[in-house]
Amino acid sequence: MRRTIDIEHTCLRIKEICKEKNISVEHLAGILNISRQAVYRWINEKTLPTTDHLVELADILDVALDDIVVRKEY
Numbered sequence: 311m312r313r314t315i316d317i318e319h320t321c322l323r324i325k326e327i328c329k330e331k332n333i334s335v336e337h338l339a340g341i342l343n344i345s346r347q348a349v350y351r352w353i354n355e356k357t358l359p360t361t362d363h364l365v366e367l368a369d370i371l372d373v374a375l376d377d378i379v380v381r382k383e384y
Contacts, residue, residue: 311383311384312383312384313381313382313383314381314382314384315358315379315380315381315382316380316381316382317355317357317358318355319380319382320358320378320379320380321352321353321354321355321358322355322380323377323378323379323380324352324353324359324367324378325352325353327371327373327377327378328353328371331371331372333370333371335349335350335353338367338370341370342363342366342367342370344363364378364379
């Protein structure tokens with residue numbers, strides 16, 4: 311059995327946690343020094359953040375990386 315990152319659900323977790331923490335796309339993009347469009351692609355399930363950005367997100371959102379990344383098995 312192999313595991314991989316579930317892109318759809320990981321992106322949904324980012325969106326949910328940002329909403330819970332009341333962190334806007336603009337604020338998150340500013341903290342990460344990236345474009346708002348990049349963050350919008352994450353929350354609209356178009357792309358995953360890079361590994362570095364996932365680690366930064368966990369720190370910014372004050373959650374464990376495992377709270378953001380959703381795995382799937384196949």
